[in-house]
Amino acid sequence: MKSMQVIEQEIVEDFNLFEGWEEKYQYIIELGQKLPALDARYKTDAYKIKGCQSSVWLHGEEKEGRLYFSADSDSTFVKGEIALLMQVLSGQLAEDILNSRLDFIDAIGLRQHIAVTRANGLASMIKQMKTYALAAANIQK
Amino acid sequence: MAEFNVNEIRKDFPILSVKAYGKPLVYFDNAATSQKPQPVIDSLVDYYTNYNANIHRGVHFLSQKASSAFDEVREKARAFIHAASEREIIFVRGTTEAINLVASTYGRKHLEKGDEILISAMEHHSNIIPWQMLCGEKGAVLKVIPMNDRGELMLDKVEALLSEKTKLVSLVHVSNSLGTINPVKEVIALAHAKGIPVLVDGAQSTAHGEVDVQDLDADFFAFSAHKILGPTGVGCLYGKLHLLEDMPPYQGGGEMIQTVSFDRTTYNEVPYKFEAGTPNIADVIALGAAFDYWSRLDRKAAGAWEQELLTRATTLVSGIPGVRLIGTAAQKAGVLSFVIEGVNALDAGMYLDTKGIAVRTGHHCTEPVMLRFGIPGTLRASFMFYNTMDEVDLLAENLRNAIRFLQPQAAL
Numbered sequence: 001m002k003s004m005q006v007i008e009q010e011i012v013e014d015f016n017l018f019e020g021w022e023e024k025y026q027y028i029i030e031l032g033q034k035l036p037a038l039d040a041r042y043k044t045d046a047y048k049i050k051g052c053q054s055s056v057w058l059h060g061e062e063k064e065g066r067l068y069f070s071a072d073s074d075s076t077f078v079k080g081e082i083a084l085l086m087q088v089l090s091g092q093l094a095e096d097i098l099n100s101r102l103d104f105i106d107a108i109g110l111r112q113h114i115a116v117t118r119a120n121g122l123a124s125m126i127k128q129m130k131t132y133a134l135a136a137a138n139i140q141k
Numbered sequence: 142m143a144e145f146n147v148n149e150i151r152k153d154f155p156i157l158s159v160k161a162y163g164k165p166l167v168y169f170d171n172a173a174t175s176q177k178p179q180p181v182i183d184s185l186v187d188y189y190t191n192y193n194a195n196i197h198r199g200v201h202f203l204s205q206k207a208s209s210a211f212d213e214v215r216e217k218a219r220a221f222i223h224a225a226s227e228r229e230i231i232f233v234r235g236t237t238e239a240i241n242l243v244a245s246t247y248g249r250k251h252l253e254k255g256d257e258i259l260i261s262a263m264e265h266h267s268n269i270i271p272w273q274m275l276c277g278e279k280g281a282v283l284k285v286i287p288m289n290d291r292g293e294l295m296l297d298k299v300e301a302l303l304s305e306k307t308k309l310v311s312l313v314h315v316s317n318s319l320g321t322i323n324p325v326k327e328v329i330a331l332a333h334a335k336g337i338p339v340l341v342d343g344a345q346s347t348a349h350g351e352v353d354v355q356d357l358d359a360d361f362f363a364f365s366a367h368k369i370l371g372p373t374g375v376g377c378l379y380g381k382l383h384l385l386e387d388m389p390p391y392q393g394g395g396e397m398i399q400t401v402s403f404d405r406t407t408y409n410e411v412p413y414k415f416e417a418g419t420p421n422i423a424d425v426i427a428l429g430a431a432f433d434y435w436s437r438l439d440r441k442a443a444g445a446w447e448q449e450l451l452t453r454a455t456t457l458v459s460g461i462p463g464v465r466l467i468g469t470a471a472q473k474a475g476v477l478s479f480v481i482e483g484v485n486a487l488d489a490g491m492y493l494d495t496k497g498i499a500v501r502t503g504h505h506c507t508e509p510v511m512l513r514f515g516i517p518g519t520l521r522a523s524f525m526f527y528n529t530m531d532e533v534d535l536l537a538e539n540l541r542n543a544i545r546f547l548q549p550q551a552a553l
């Protein structure tokens with residue numbers, strides 16, 4: 001398993017190849033279209049994170065101290081964001097997830113396009129992923 | 142009628158030359174806020190550069206100049222909505238504060254347990270929540286005039302909803318999420334027949350046609366400067382003088398008083414009674430510049446041009462496979478709202494943004510409207526007289542591309 005720092009760096013380098021917002025948007029949409037489907041039993045209100053303009057269903061599973069996420073959204077762009085977060089966080093140690101700063105979000109210029117809209121609840125998604133990590137870390141202790 | 146020269150008009154709005162991601166900006170988010178013509182921008186700079194001072198009671202040169210510039214705007218506001226007297230104009234922060242002011246003063250004074258407030262199914266949250274809060278406080282009931290599937294008010298239901306317990310009707314003039322122009326004059330006549338006053342939310346209507354509060358016979362009329370070419374943070378509440386005089390003050394503070402001692406305070410006269418504290422001087426003055434701009438504009442021609450934009454956009458967008466219009470009232474102004482089968486509104490809105498086209502997505506602060514149509518939100522393109530037919534064409538073309546891109550499996 002690569003470290004989060006290495007994965008984040010790779011994402012930043014990928015995004016550096018893009019000319020502007022249009023290409024970044026298209027790439028994130030493509031990531032969203034390729035996001036593996038979420039098991040239907042997790043697509044319930046218990047797993048739902050309600051954003052202002054889109055909903056996310058997120059499930060986390062712990063295996064040997066590492067967390068594995070799966071998710072879905074009604075927005076393909078949000079699914080693309082989830083895919084990016086999962087590249088970095090899924091399969092990592094619970095403690096590392098808790099301590100993650102996810103600086104790549106700023107580095108790839110994503111935050112400026114979503115923070116202003118309050119639209120897709122990226123912050124809520126990260127919080128929920130960390131909540132899974134916190135629960136897993138507590139069990140280990 | 143003289144041809145409406147949109148290209149000349151556009152020169153008045155410097156922001157329309159901005160590039161978004163290197164592409165010409167197409168601004169179709171006018172229902173959220175309008176852009177500002179150069180004289181409005183200049184007036185702000187001029188005020189802060191040349192005569193910034195607190196107004197009224199100031200004996201000095203700057204204060205006198207600022208005071209008279211400020212006071213002149215009240216008359217311009219009166220003329221803009223054809224009120225009988227400039228004393229009927231209260232400066233507030235915007236439509237939301239105007240409605241809250243009426244709820245807190247008129248509403249608190251006249252509402253009792255079991256009384257009713259009547260609104261419509263297409264209100265902006267700003268014309269729902271103040272009444273819900275008031276009803277909660279007083280044990281009163283909020284009633285709702287329904288709308289049909291086209292997003293039109295069901296006028297035939299109004300009379301039955303007006304009871305001896307109804308203390309106020311508060312109705313949006315033009316819906317921000319559907320574009321529907323409501324028959325407010327008819328509703329007012331029905332309400333007045335039973336002695337019930339009516340507040341009209343004019344946040345959207347003031348941008349799209351000439352409003353005459355006396356012709357409507359509205360008791361209260363609220364609007365925001367920033368939707369009508371003016372700055373943010375200021376708006377007007379119109380109220381019939383006898384109603385305003387009967388209402389208790391809104392907030393306590395400077396300007397709204399006559400005399401103050403620790404035993405008692407006597408209040409200033411209308412409209413100052415409702416304007417506690419140092420007002421938003423700069424923005425009121427800039428609103429004055431916006432009123433001046435409207436009075437120089439050929440408003441008939443501008444309105445006709447907007448209708449042409451809306452008609453063309455409606456034709457082009459509704460012709461795209463998968464598009465369903467939300468809000469198809471016979472009388473509409475300025476707004477085209479729609480959903481796309483299988484395409485998330487946010488995704489499509491962001492796609493348009495990458496092309497430099499500004500639209501709005503979501504529930505537009507009208508969640509009950511979305512619920513009524515069984516949708517989470519819409520894409521909304523909203524027009525102003527400075528928009529062009531080429532921009533409308535670009536919107537339609539890029540919407541087709543957005544659908545093609547976001548629905549790769551669909552054969553178009």
